Amino acid sequence: MSSAPLLLRLVANSVSISHRVGNIVRDIMKKGELGIIDKGGKNDFQTEADRSGQRCILASLHRMFPKVCLFGEEEEDGNDQVPADWIVGEMSEDVLRHKLPAQYANVKDEDITVWVDPLDGTAEYTQGLLDHVTVLIGIAVKGEAVAGVVYQPYFNYQAGADAALGRCIWGIIGLGSFGFEPKSPPEGKNIITTTRSHGTRAVVEAVEKCEPTDVLRVGGAGHKVLLVLEGKAHAYVFASPGCKKWDTCAPEAVLHAAGGKLTDIHGNKFQYGPTVQRRNTGGVLATPTVEAHKWYLDHIPQDVKDTLPRS
Ligand SMILES: Nc1ncnc2c1ncn2[C@@H]1O[C@H](COP(=O)(O)O)[C@@H](O)[C@H]1OP(=O)(O)O
Numbered sequence: 001m002s003s004a005p006l007l008l009r010l011v012a013n014s015v016s017i018s019h020r021v022g023n024i025v026r027d028i029m030k031k032g033e034l035g036i037i038d039k040g041g042k043n044d045f046q047t048e049a050d051r052s053g054q055r056c057i058l059a060s061l062h063r064m065f066p067k068v069c070l071f072g073e074e075e076e077d078g079n080d081q082v083p084a085d086w087i088v089g090e091m092s093e094d095v096l097r098h099k100l101p102a103q104y105a106n107v108k109d110e111d112i113t114v115w116v117d118p119l120d121g122t123a124e125y126t127q128g129l130l131d132h133v134t135v136l137i138g139i140a141v142k143g144e145a146v147a148g149v150v151y152q153p154y155f156n157y158q159a160g161a162d163a164a165l166g167r168c169i170w171g172i173i174g175l176g177s178f179g180f181e182p183k184s185p186p187e188g189k190n191i192i193t194t195t196r197s198h199g200t201r202a203v204v205e206a207v208e209k210c211e212p213t214d215v216l217r218v219g220g221a222g223h224k225v226l227l228v229l230e231g232k233a234h235a236y237v238f239a240s241p242g243c244k245k246w247d248t249c250a251p252e253a254v255l256h257a258a259g260g261k262l263t264d265i266h267g268n269k270f271q272y273g274p275t276v277q278r279r280n281t282g283g284v285l286a287t288p289t290v291e292a293h294k295w296y297l298d299h300i301p302q303d304v305k306d307t308l309p310r311s
Pocket residue numbers: 041042043044045073117119120121122123194195196197198199218219220221241242243244247
């Protein structure tokens with residue numbers, strides 16, 4: 001058992017678990033038995049990958065950290081059979097070799113809330129847009145997103161049959177973010193990324209008022225934050241109440257650890273304590289730097305903001 005502090009062990013275990021979930025997600029797609037259930041909303045599906053991925057993550061974390069409060073997107077389906085090889089006790093050495101920032105050295109189990117999105121971008125997964133999909137494990141301390149794991153199971157899938165699939169991006173505030181190449185977005189452009197499957201009039205208007213030179217309509221909150229981190233987009237603008245805490249907690253922590261900023265479209269910080277409402281009613285706005293964030297905030301019209309209650 002590692003003697004590292006609790007938060008570092010939790011992140012290290014989450015990174016190892018995310019790799020396992022990546023295998024589960026890819027295996028289910030390979031078999032082609034997605035078991036799609038329509039949850040009733042607009043483009044709101046659940047597949048066997050969502051169900052199995054969540055069981056793997058929750059069972060593993062619960063085994064290692066029984067006193068930590070865990071929330072997952074999918075409702076329990078009564079199937080509590082978790083195959084033994086889905087219980088991941090391993091802790092990533094990539095994480096454990098780092099020193100946890102001193103401000104988190106004494107974090108206790110009861111300070112932590114974990115928000116789990118076993119598959120973000122499910123609509124795109126069912127449509128074969130595989131690189132839009134991520135596995136999200138977000139860790140909040142006293143209500144603030146402080147660490148996150150964003151695993152992309154199909155990273156590299158267009159690179160040919162021999163390419164190794166998948167990558168894990170993770171971060172802790174005060175330590176940094178790892179697993180990708182940080183890059184600034186191109187000068188002279190204003191590339192905005194937003195939803196492709198959950199658009200509304202307000203979503204379109206908010207993007208237009210931010211004067212984009214290009215609009216990247218892609219799936220997944222995790223995926224869009226990766227585009228911002230890697231300089232492929234200047235901002236992620238989503239003026240809709242569709243995202244929930246498990247969609248933003250991990251991406252927010254990774255982005256903040258890399259120097260960026262993610263809030264609702266009013267500029268309010270999200271809260272992630274155990275009693276918060278699940279829905280991010282105020283939408284999402286993310287930029288690669290703190291400075292860039294204000295420009296977008298100022299360009300989203302008040303009448304659009306008025307349709308989205310503060311989170
Ligand atoms: N109207 C909505 N109903 C259900 N889920 C939504 C909605 N809007 C956004 N989401 C969730 O937020 C993610 C980011 O939104 P989008 O892909 O539209 O940009 C979606 O992949 C989905 O997560 P999930 O796929 O985990 O259910």
